[in-house]
Amino acid sequence: MTYEQILYNLVSRDERFVVLTAENRAAIRNLPGMIGNRFIDTGITEMTLVGMSAGLALRGRIPVSHALATFLTMRAFEFIRTDVGISGLPVKLVGGVPGLLSEANGPTHQAIEDVSIMRGIPGMNVFCPADEDDMLKCIEQILLSPSPYYIRYNGRKTDYRHSSSFKEGKAEVISTGKDINILTYGTLFKESLETMEILERRGLRTGLVNLRTLKPVDEGVLLDSLTNYSYTVTIEDHFMTGGLFSIVSETAMKNGKHGRVIPIAFENKWFKPALFEDVLEYEKLTPPDLAERIFRTIDKNEKQN
């Protein structure tokens, strides 16, 4: 089943659902013809999209509202905070081409602070699926949740088949180890998985966790990682500030834990605009690069001790 089919089924069987877009139809191209006036295209107007969504939700609807992730979360930020956040209405905001998925569009389109700013809104939840399979396995539950949600849309196709058991605030533990635990979400899941395999081959017992929802976050999994592994690695296509590394740090401090964490994220820079695979190469985010970065950091640490 595709994302579009899941939406179609929800709209068909539950009259609360309406689908909106600020002329971002990539994932929902066929829906207009299928759901008639339950599909609303507001044109290139992110503020109006969000305001209208709040008004529809106020009337008992569940709007699933699409726009490119940068424009949705930043152009319309105050509308999200003020109209959706303060009211707590169950508006589902779907951000298209977040993070690396914006490929060659350039910094204007790079939503790599979206998690940070969305999770800062009281009551707003954040779902970052690892790939299309993960997204399709969780999305219905997210859309039916009574909370507002920011959804980092991820249609990336991978061979990995995720667990269909999903709970908000519950991470998917892919594997466990002892030496290194990789925590990740979103687009770089596939690279994280392959990095884990490289590390394993080189004798490091490596765990891997797909966070799924960053808010609510699975604190238990984060604390377990800090406590029971020699190293925790966070991998994300997001700024260092406010994303998973920040969440791990906040969780550690709040709970009086500490641990060695290797953060892999964009530090105070935009990434090189290019086609997806070329960005990975350029930004040293391919699995061999990632493994190398992890090894190097560990080496440096061991020498210092």
Add this chain to the structure above:
Amino acid sequence: MTEEKNEKLKMTAYKVRQHIIRMSTNGGCFIGASLSCADILVYLYECFLNINGNNMESGDRDMFFLSKGHDVPALYGTLVETGLLEEERLKNHLQTNDFIYWHPNTKIPGVEFHSGSLGHLLSVAMGAAYDFKLREKKNKVVVLLGDGELNEGSVWEALLVASSLKLDNLIVIVDRNMFQANKETEQLIRLEPLQDKFLTFGCDVKYVYGHDFEELEKALSANKHRSGNPFVIIARTIRGRGLSSIEARADRWFVNFTGEEALMLLEELKTGAKPELTSESLMVR
């Protein structure tokens, strides 16, 4: 409109203005803007909107959105006079034991949605209007905007969408009191010719004197025949209307009057006796 009805509305508006004046001390309020829209709110709640104590829990009532949220004392007063809000609660204005503060919020019965940040509730009202359309309901959705609020781009963005979606169950009323926070609108950001702007955005437009109940009635009843376009009423009003000591003065926009001054203003409202006021406008913007 019968003379009797007109007099009754005037009496209600008088009481609403008394409430506003009482809220202009002990912390103060946006008294000028509140006084300018008081007559519009009274007419809407008394005569136009199907909103009453019996249908507040039902999804089948009309909806009103106060987008220029700083004039909420006029709404508090109107909600009290129409029996939706307990009068006692107005004594809690700005107190931490209640939710009667400088902008509207949904803890107040009759307030559909919070506001305060300008340029928001037109699009929120459009969401509600679209829902009524989906349900094939005839309910009306009214949103009140300030003229200063029209500086916000989000208003014009939303209007483009409202006319494209043919939301003719949406009535936008502009409280055209010719002032924004510190200056006259035309001396800061020109809005005129305002009627033309709304027309070219695909709206039907009527221009009325917003302190005349008969004109308001005539304009609002014109909307019974729905044309497919959103309906805009530009209501020419006077900021501070009812108190000549405040009317059309940029420096009496947001004032925290002394208790004594508030009493004098109540007297002015009654008899027209102009008081000596020394409290100055608080700078919010």
